[in-house]
Amino acid sequence: xxxxxxxxxxxxxxxxxxxxxxxxxxxxxxxxxxxxxxxxxxxxxxxxxxxxxxxxxxxxxxxxxxxxxxxxxxxxxxxxxxxxxxxxxxxxxxxxxxxxxxxxxxxxxxxxxxxxxxxxxxxxxxxxxxxxxxxxxxxxxxxxxxxxxxxx
Ligand SMILES: C[S@@+](CC[C@H](N)C(=O)[O-])C[C@H]1O[C@@H](n2cnc3c(N)ncnc32)[C@H](O)[C@@H]1O
Numbered sequence: 001x002x003x004x005x006x007x008x009x010x011x012x013x014x015x016x017x018x019x020x021x022x023x024x025x026x027x028x029x030x031x032x033x034x035x036x037x038x039x040x041x042x043x044x045x046x047x048x049x050x051x052x053x054x055x056x057x058x059x060x061x062x063x064x065x066x067x068x069x070x071x072x073x074x075x076x077x078x079x080x081x082x083x084x085x086x087x088x089x090x091x092x093x094x095x096x097x098x099x100x101x102x103x104x105x106x107x108x109x110x111x112x113x114x115x116x117x118x119x120x121x122x123x124x125x126x127x128x129x130x131x132x133x134x135x136x137x138x139x140x141x142x143x144x145x146x147x148x149x150x151x152x
Contacts, residue, residue: 001061002027002088004047005070006036014039025057029071047072048080051087058090065098065143068108075111082112086148094119095146100139101129116146 001017003010003026010026017024018039026038029046043053047067062085072081085095095116099109120126129142 001025001063002050002059003038004028004062004064004085005067006033006038006042008036010036022061025059027053048077048084051084054088057088059088059093060090061094061096062089063096063098065096066100068097068099069103072108073104075107078108078111079115082115089148093148094121095148096126096143097146098141098143100137100141103139112146115148115150117149117151119145119147121145 001022001024003013003024006026006028014024023040024038025041025043026033026036027043027045027047027050029044031044034042034044043050045053047064064081064085067081068078072078082095089095097109097112118127124145127142127144129140131140132138
């Protein structure tokens with residue numbers, strides 16, 4: 001799995017993933033993110049250029065949470081990110097998008113939708129939306145699971 005964007009509060013995710021047998025890499029364009037690097041490896045760079053950084057690896061899951069509106073802030077940037085992620089996705093890979101409705105005009109997620117296919121997984125509630133949680137999270141948070149490629 002590739003985690004896009006890393007912060008200190010992601011460290012428990014690494015532990016949970018290890019317990020579940022999931023090998024995690026990470027990427028973030030902020031060099032300071034290296035302090036929170038995923039156990040398998042970390043790339044410092046823009047997700048829109050991840051295909052230039054990742055040579056051999058192909059990912060079964062790309063966790064793209066909290067990036068729309070936090071660095072990828074336009075429809076065109078979202079499409080660039082998707083194009084790069086598509087190149088490093090293994091066949092049948094899943095893209096998990098966590099985003100905050102209302103943080104922007106939602107143009108980023110709407111640009112992605114025609115190029116993705118909604119998916120569901122047994123035992124996992126998605127799409128799912130959580131309400132705002134006060135100052136730490138002023139907007140709702142929505143998780144959706146997709147396959148790469150449009151439905152047509
Ligand atoms: C709100 S945090 C979310 C962190 C983590 N993805 C999570 O779900 O908890 C946003 C992170 O994404 C990183 N980021 C934003 N735009 C990026 C981009 N274009 N390429 C790589 N990292 C980016 C930021 O540096 C920051 O660490």
